Every structure is written in C-alpha cells, then in structure tokens.
Amino acid sequence: xxxxxxxxxxxxxxxxxxAHVLGWAAGLLLLVGLLLQQPLWLQTLRNAVFDQYQxxxxxxxxxxAVRIVDIDEESLARIGQWPWPRTAMADLVAAAxxxxxxxxxxxxxxxxADRSSPRELARHWxxxxxxxxxxxxxxxxxxxxxxAMDAGKVVLGFAIRQAPPQxxxxxxxxxxxxxxxxxxxxxxxxxPFAAAVAAVPALAAHAFGHGALxxxxxxxxxxxxxxxxxxxxxxxxPSLVSELLRASLDEKNLLVRSTEEGIEQLRIGAVSIPxxxxxxxWLHYAPASARRSLPAWQLLAGQVAASELQGKILLVGSSAxxxxxxxxxxxxxxxxxxxxxxxxxxxxxxRHFLQRPAWAPMVEALVLLAGAALACAxxxxxxPALAAAASAVALLAxxxxxxxxxxxxxxxxxxxxxxxxxxxxxxxxxxxRHHTSDQRRRWVSxxxxxxxxxxxxxxxxxxxxxxxxxxxRQTCSFIFxxxxxxxxxxxxxxxxxxxxxxxxxxxxxxEIAFRHQGTLDRIVGDSIAIMFSxxxxxxxxxxxxxxxxxxxxxxxxxxxxxxxxxxxxxGHTRIGVHAGEVxxxxxxxxxxxxxxxxxxxxxxxxxxESANALLGTRxxxxxxxxxxxxxxxxxxxxxxxxxxxxxKPLLVFQPANDGLDxxxxxxxxxxxEHAYALMAARDPQALxxxxxxxxxxxxxxxxxxxxxxxxxxxxxxxxxxxxx
Numbered sequence: 167x168x169x170x171x172x173x174x175x176x177x178x179x180x181x182x183x184x185a186h187v188l189g190w191a192a193g194l195l196l197l198v199g200l201l202l203q204q205p206l207w208l209q210t211l212r213n214a215v216f217d218q219y220q221x222x223x224x225x226x227x228x229x230x231a232v233r234i235v236d237i238d239e240e241s242l243a244r245i246g247q248w249p250w251p252r253t254a255m256a257d258l259v260a261a262a263x264x265x266x267x268x269x270x271x272x273x274x275x276x277x278x279a280d281r282s283s284p285r286e287l288a289r290h291w292x293x294x295x296x297x298x299x300x301x302x303x304x305x306x307x308x309x310x311x312x313x314a315m316d317a318g319k320v321v322l323g324f325a326i327r328q329a330p331p332q333x334x335x336x337x338x339x340x341x342x343x344x345x346x347x348x349x350x351x352x353x354x355x356x357x358p359f360a361a362a363v364a365a366v367p368a369l370a371a372h373a374f375g376h377g378a379l380x381x382x383x384x385x386x387x388x389x390x391x392x393x394x395x396x397x398x399x400x401x402x403x404p405s406l407v408s409e410l411l412r413a414s415l416d417e418k419n420l421l422v423r424s425t426e427e428g429i430e431q432l433r434i435g436a437v438s439i440p441x442x443x444x445x446x447x448w449l450h451y452a453p454a455s456a457r458r459s460l461p462a463w464q465l466l467a468g469q470v471a472a473s474e475l476q477g478k479i480l481l482v483g484s485s486a487x488x489x490x491x492x493x494x495x496x497x498x499x500x501x502x503x504x505x506x507x508x509x510x511x512x513x514x515x516x517r518h519f520l521q522r523p524a525w526a527p528m529v530e531a532l533v534l535l536a537g538a539a540l541a542c543a544x545x546x547x548x549x550p551a552l553a554a555a556a557s558a559v560a561l562l563a564x565x566x567x568x569x570x571x572x573x574x575x576x577x578x579x580x581x582x583x584x585x586x587x588x589x590x591x592x593x594x595x596x597x598x599r600h601h602t603s604d605q606r607r608r609w610v611s612x613x614x615x616x617x618x619x620x621x622x623x624x625x626x627x628x629x630x631x632x633x634x635x636x637x638x639r640q641t642c643s644f645i646f647x648x649x650x651x652x653x654x655x656x657x658x659x660x661x662x663x664x665x666x667x668x669x670x671x672x673x674x675x676x677e678i679a680f681r682h683q684g685t686l687d688r689i690v691g692d693s694i695a696i697m698f699s700x701x702x703x704x705x706x707x708x709x710x711x712x713x714x715x716x717x718x719x720x721x722x723x724x725x726x727x728x729x730x731x732x733x734x735x736x737g738h739t740r741i742g743v744h745a746g747e748v749x750x751x752x753x754x755x756x757x758x759x760x761x762x763x764x765x766x767x768x769x770x771x772x773x774x775e776s777a778n779a780l781l782g783t784r785x786x787x788x789x790x791x792x793x794x795x796x797x798x799x800x801x802x803x804x805x806x807x808x809x810x811x812x813x814k815p816l817l818v819f820q821p822a823n824d825g826l827d828x829x830x831x832x833x834x835x836x837x838x839e840h841a842y843a844l845m846a847a848r849d850p851q852a853l854x855x856x857x858x859x860x861x862x863x864x865x866x867x868x869x870x871x872x873x874x875x876x877x878x879x880x881x882x883x884x885x886x887x888x889x890x
Contacts, residue, residue: 198531198538198587206385212582213384217496219572224497225452230512231268231414231477234459234504237484241463248489252280252307254466256314258482261465263318265475269413271321271406273379273483273491273504276365280307312372319413320372323379323406324364326398339364339376343404343412344419352422352429356397356445357382374413377406381493381503382446388494389501391446392510394432394439395422407510411437414479427524439514440521448520448578451495451509458508459485481508522578533564534584538591545595557592561585637751642699642763643711643791644744644771645684647675647718649692650779651737659734667729667736668692674721682714687762695772697763700750708745708791715743716821719785723826742774743787773809774818777887782867784824789817800830802838803846804868808886815884820868834863845872846883852876 235258242248255272262270284304324339339362362378364370378396383389394408404412404420411434412420421433428443441447462482464470483504484491495501513519537560544553568581649671656664672694676686679696683704687695696714699707722739729736746767753760767790774786786804800822806815822830841855856873863869875885 195535198535208583208586209384210386212580213386213388213390215568215580215582216390216572216578217388217498219569220451220496221498223573225450225509225513225518227452227455227458228512228516229457230515232458232479232481232508232511232515233474234485234502234508235262235270235462235465235480235482236459236502236504237462237482237486237489238459239486241461242486242488244463245466248484248486249280251282252276252311255482256307256311257466258462259311259314259318259320261468261470262475262480263314265470265472266477267318267475267480268477269319269321269374269410270480270482271377271410271413271507272323273406273481273507275323275325275363275379276311276369277325277363279366279368280311283307308366308368312369315369315372315374319374319416321375321377321406321409321413322365322369322373324362324376326359326362326378326380326396326403328360338362338398338401338403339370339373341401341403342375342418343409345402346419346421347424348421349424349430350426352395352424352445353397353400353402355424355428355443356395356402357393358397360399362398362403375404375409377409378403379406379503381506383493386494388496389449389506390496391442391448392506393444393446394441395420395429395445407507407514408432408434410479410481410507410511411514430524437514440519442522443524447510447513448522449496449506449509450513450518450520450576451497451501452512453497454505458505479511481511483507518576520576520578526577526579530580530583534587537561537564537584537588541588541592542595545592550596553592553596557588560588564588637749637753637764639747640700640703640750640763641707641747642697642745642750642767643707644687644698644763644768645679645696645711645715645718646742646772646775647694647696647722648740648775649722649737650740651735652692655735655737667734671722671725671736674725675718678717678721679714682710682717684710684714693775695768697750700763701761711743711745711791712787715741715785715787719821719824720826723784738784740775740778740783741785742771742777743785743791744771744774745788745790746770770809770816773887774807777807777809777818780887781871783820784826785821787819787821789819792819800832800835802835802868803842803883805872805883805885808884810887810889824867838863838866838869842872842883845876845881848881852881 237248237250245254255276259270283306285306322339357380359380364376365373370376378393378398380393380396381389382391382393392407393405396403396405402422408420412418415435415437417435422429422445423431423433429441429445430443432439432441432445439447460470460474460480481504483502485502485505491503492500493503493506495506540560541553541557544556547553548556564584565581568579571577571579649668652664652668655667672689672692675694676689679686679694682698683702684696684698685700687697689695696711698704698710698714704710719739719741726736726738744767746765748763748765748767750763751761753762753764770788774788777786778784781804783804787801792801794817796819801819802822804818804820806817808815822835837859841852841859844852844855853873853876856869856876859866859869860873
C-alpha cells in the first residue's frame with residue numbers, strides 16, 4: 167500500500183457533460199421510438215388500463231330503443247331444445263312487426279334448410295305415397311319464415327371466415343345497402359376475410375338487409391371494439407350493428423369517410439359514428455340490466471307489452487351457456503355476443519362514443535418526450551428527493567389527464583406509454599447519478615482517510631447522526647511514538663530529503679496502525695498517536711495495541727537500519743503503550759470537529775514513550791495493557807514508574823529484545839527477573855545479581871539502568887521521574 171499515490175477526484179469536463187446530454191437526448195428519442203412501435207406487451211398493459219377505467223366508471227345504462235329477444239335457459243325449457251323450427255322464428259318476426267318494432271336482427275346464421283320442415287322430414291321417413299302427398303302439401307317452414315320477413319324490416323346475420331369457402335357453402339348474400347365513400351377509400355383499411363357463411367337463399371332473398379357477425383377480440387380475448395364494416399373477398403360489407411341501424415332508420419346507403427391514414431367516420435342517415443382507422447367503434451360497457459332483455463318465450467306467448475316493442479330495435483340471440491355465444495368483456499366476466507351488439511347500438515343511439523383519435527399516439531409521444539426530458543433533467547440536476555417529487559408529479563399529471571379525458575370527454579388517452587418513458591427517464595440517470603455519487607463518496611472517503619483514520623471515516627459515513635459535539639466514556643488502548651534525533655537529522659541533510667524520508671517513515675507506520683484497525687489520533691511532526699476501541703469498540707483492543715506496537719518497532723528499526731546503511735543517521739523510534747478509561751468524541755466547536763480521546767491514560771501513554779529516553783529502552787508497555795502478571799513470557803519488568811505530578815506507581819514492562827526481530831533468550835529473561843525480584847524486595851543481594859547480569863547482558867539498557875541505581879544506593883523498583 168502506498169499512500170503517496172492517489173488519483174484525483176472524478177470530474178467531468180464541459181465536453182464530457184455535452185456528450186452526456188447528447189447521449190441522454192438520443193436515448194430519449196430511442197425510447198420514444200421503441201414505445202411507439204406498440205409491442206404486444208405494451209398493448210396488453212394499455213388495454214388493461216382502459217379496462218380498469220371502465221370498471222371504475224361504466225357507461226350508465228339508459229333505456230335506449232334497443233331490446234334483446236333472449237333465447238335464454240327458460241325459453242329453451244318452455245319451447246324446446248335448439249334449433250327451434252323456423253315457424254317459431256316466423257312467429258317472433260310477426261310478433262315484432264305487430265308490436266311496431268323498428269327493426270329485427272338475428273344474431274343467428276340460418277345456413278341450412280330447416281330440418282324440421284315437412285318436406286325434410288319426408289325425405290328421411292319411410293312414408294306411404296298418400297303420406298308423402300300429405301306432407302308435400304304442408305307449408306315449408308323456411309317459406310313461412312320468409313313470408314313473415316316480408317312484413318317487417320328483418321336483418322339476417324352471416325358468418326365470415328378467413329379460410330376459403332367450402333364447396334357447396336352459401337355464398338355472400340346480396341347486400342342491399344349502398345356504400346358511398348368519401349376520401350381515399352375504406353377497403354384497404356378494413357379487416358379482410360376470405361369467405362362468408364350466409365343464410366340459405368330462400369331466406370336471404372326476403373331479408374331487408376344482411377350484416378356480418380364478427381368480433382375481433384384483442385390478444386387477451388377481450389372484446390373492446392365492434393367492427394362496423396368489414397371486407398369479404400373484394401367487397402365491403404356492413405356488420406350486423408350497422409345494418410340494423412340502417413334498417414331502423416329506413417336508410418338506403420352507408421356513407422364512409424376515410425383518408426390515407428384510415429377510416430374516420432361512418433354515417434347512417436343523421437347518425438355519425440366515429441371509428442378507428444380499421445372501421446371499428448370502441449365499446450363502453452354498461453352494467454347488465456334486466457330491462458335490456460325480453461325472454462323469447464314471452465314474446466312468442468304474447469306476454470310482452472306493446473310499449474316494449476314500439477319503435478325498438480330488436481336483436482334475437484341467446485344468453486344460454488349451452489349455445490356457446492359468450493365473450494369476454496372489459497368488466498372481467500363473460501358477456502353474450504348478442505348483448506355486445508345491443509350495447510353498441512345503445513351507444514350509437516345515445517351518441518355516447520368512446521374515441522381514440524388517430525392523433526392520440528402523436529400526442530402521447532410528445533407528452534412522453536416532454537415528461538421524460540423533465541424527469542431526466544430533474545434526475546441530473548436536482549437533489550434526489552426533489553427529482554423524485556418532480557417525476558412523481560409528472561406521472562400523476564399524465565395519469566390524471568388520462569382519467570379526466572376518459573371520464574369527462576370519453577377519450578382514450580394512454581397514460582402507460584408516457585408513464586413508462588418518464589419512469590425510465592428518471593431511473594436511468596438516477597442510477598447513473600447514484601453511481602457517480604457513490605464514486606465521489608468513495609473518493610471523498612478515500613481522500614478523507616488521508617487526513618484521518620479510515621475506520622473513523624467509515625464510522626462517520628455509517629453513523630452520520632453521531633457527528634455531533636460531545637463524548638462518551640470508553641476504555642481504550644493508546645500508542646504514542648516518537649522518532650529520536652530527527653531535529654538534528656534535519657539540520658544535517660537537505661530539508662526536502664528529510665521531509666521525503668519522514669513521509670516514507672510515517673507512511674509505513676500509519677499503514678501498520680490501520681492494518682491492526684487502529685484509529686490515528688494525531689500526527690505531530692515525527693510523532694504519531696494511535697488509539698484502539700474507538701470509535702468502534704474492540705473487545706481485544708489491548709492485544710491489538712501490543713501486536714501493533716511490536717510491528718511498529720520492527721518496521722521502524724528496519725527502516726532506520728536501511729537509512730543508516732546509506733550514511734543517513736536516522737534515529738530509532740520510542741514507543742509507549744497504555745490503556746484506561748477516557749472521554750472519546752468530537753471536541754472543538756460548531757465550526758470544526760476534532761475527534762479524539764481526553765483523559766489521564768492518554769497523557770500516561772505519552773509519558774511512557776518519553777520514559778524510554780531515560781530508561782534506555784525503545785518500547786514500554788504498562789500493566790494496564792498487560793496486567794501485573796502477563797501471560798506472555800517474552801517481557802521483562804521495567805519498574806514501577808511514578809511520573810511527575812503522580813503519586814501512584816505504574817508497573818511497566820519491556821518486550822523481550824525491546825520488540826526487535828531477534829530470537830528471544832528465555833534464560834536471559836529468567837535471570838533478569840530473578841535479579842529484579844531481589845531489587846523489588848530490597849534484598850542486599852540485588853546489587854551482586856545485577857553485576858553478574860552486566861557481565862552477560864551488559865548491552866541491555868535496563869540492566870545498566872538498574873545497576874547504576876543500585877550503585878547510587880537506591881533500593882526497590884520504584885522509579886520517580888522529576889521531569890515530564
């Protein structure tokens with residue numbers, strides 16, 4: 167680890183910022199383009215939003231001039247299973263005409279002759295010639311039905327299919343409705359079909375009109391639109407809804423207005439219906455209502471009041487589940503197909519149209535672009551909370567406008583596409599900004615750690631609430647170091663070289679302190695102060711301090727020897743280690759904080775470092791760190807030191823070999839401890855014991871120190887310092 171090499175703060179030049187802006191602008195345009203491609207998942211989600219709008223605000227049911235003649239379960243139970251004889255259909259037509267119905271439409275395809283007709287039955291039964299003659303004289307059911315249709319405006323439904331027509335299948339029926347086209351023509355925009363399955367010619371020739379029975383559900387199976395015009399082979403044909411409306415208004419023609427972009431409007435008499443570009447009308451479902459339906463059996467039994475028929479458009483169809491004419495509506499439940507046709511007619515007669523204008527996608531794109539640009543700019547320029555608030559306001563505005571247009575103007579405006587664009591435009595730069603901010607935060611943390619301890623920086627970053635004035639009591643361990651003779655060295659060599667040496671020395675010392683998770687308390691010239699168990703409590707702070715002190719001494723000795731080998735008189739390092747309860751926290755004032763420990767143990771650790779100069783040692787460790795009887799055998803007692811201004815002695819130890827990286831002579835330590843014990847007990851034999859030690863350990867500073875004390879007549883192991 168080299169603390170000298172450090173990269174500058176991550177910054178962006180003006181050209182970089184311009185490139186970023188252009189990049190985000192290009193990204194926004196790409197996003198708009200992708201969303202305007204209308205992928206299937208987006209269409210599905212958008213349709214789900216429109217469906218939810220209809221659940222929140224369905225179209226209120228109004229008693230429009232539309233009734234369903236429902237072949238319901240009860241009608242099947244009373245009349246018989248389906249299909250009913252065509253004479254029953256003739257009775258329905260007659261009852262409707264008698265009641266003054268405006269038009270009657272069949273949501274049923276009569277593609278085959280009535281098998282219950284006498285002639286059809288005679289073909290399959292073994293009859294006598296007389297019986298065959300009698301059956302032949304009976305009226306044909308289809309003929310009875312056709313004759314009944316002549317008395318009213320009846321519209322027959324025909325099915326359409328994508329597959330080519332089967333041989334013998336009924337061809338497209340005659341379409342009496344005329345088609346008047348204004349504009350470029352509707353056919354290219356209509357949903358194409360290959361063939362039709364129509365009513366048998368005997369019936370088709372007597373109908374007032376023919377309408378296609380076709381629903382074009384979306385990919386999720388929900389019917390949201392009803393086609394008004396379709397294309398079968400090369401002909402444009404009306405749907406059952408369009409043809410029934412034409413019949414009820416007694417009009418001859420359908421007027422279609424279209425452009426190159428698509429169909430805009432279908433006009434039947436005085437009624438104008440806005441359409442999609444494909445010739446469909448949007449459905450706005452109303453709740454199910456019993457008033458909309460007339461059971462078929464009641465009409466056949468003459469139990470329907472004339473007021474329920476007069477001027478009404480009647481639709482014959484079935485809600486019986488067994489007949490399988492059920493579709494999914496926007497309300498989330500199955501709807502009979504005949505009811506969908508009825509609801510479409512109700513909307514037309516009430517002039518209640520849901521519209522999604524052709525220009526809606528362009529407006530949505532502009533809203534997306536404007537909102538996304540706002541969200542992107544906010545994410546890049548404002549504080550995160552304000553940027554999020556601005557983006558949320560934009561999203562709410564889009565959603566609110568969409569709902570207002572639906573609920574008040576019956577317009578379908580997609581809030582999802584702009585909403586996704588705004589959300590992505592906010593999230594993408596926010597993530598980048600967070601990444602950049604995180605980079606800068608890590609850089610600041612790294613840079614700040616050059617001035618203070620990394621574990622202190624980490625603690626402040628993780629606990630910013632503790633960055634307040636004040637402190638707390640905590641037991642910590644402290645290391646103080648000092649470099650001997652550095653002032654003289656600075657006078658002897660070039661100051662720049664001396665500073666370079668000092669920085670290399672301090673770099674190595676501080677790296678060791680950080681490796682042991684120590685907190686750098688301060689650097690004063692060539693001296694450093696290190697504390698353990700602050701700001702993060704460390705249960706093993708004493709062991710950490712001892713291990714750190716020994717490694718510091720080994721590094722300092724090796725560094726000094728390396729410099730001395732080059733002729734630089736680099737001095738040795740003195741170290742003091744002590745532990746105790748202190749006040750730890752932020753001191754100073756409101757302007758600047760100084761995180762440090764205050765208390766006598768700090769002063770004592772500094773005194774221990776200074777004591778090395780008098781004792782001749784390099785490392786002194788107090789009993790507060792090691793205990794009075796340390797478990798580690800590779801230490802020796804220095805003495806009980808009484809510092810100036812103190813009255814209580816402090817037992818101090820010296821690491822074996824003074825912390826140097828040398829082999830430990832346990833016998834020498836034992837011999838020293840024996841002599842020390844005699845001195846501590848004031849035994850007269852102490853002097854002789856130290857004189858014998860001097861012969862074998864004369865290079866040991868402590869041996870010389872105590873020998874001189876004893877020769878001066880001092881006894882015991884208490885050493886009093888008269889100077890700080």
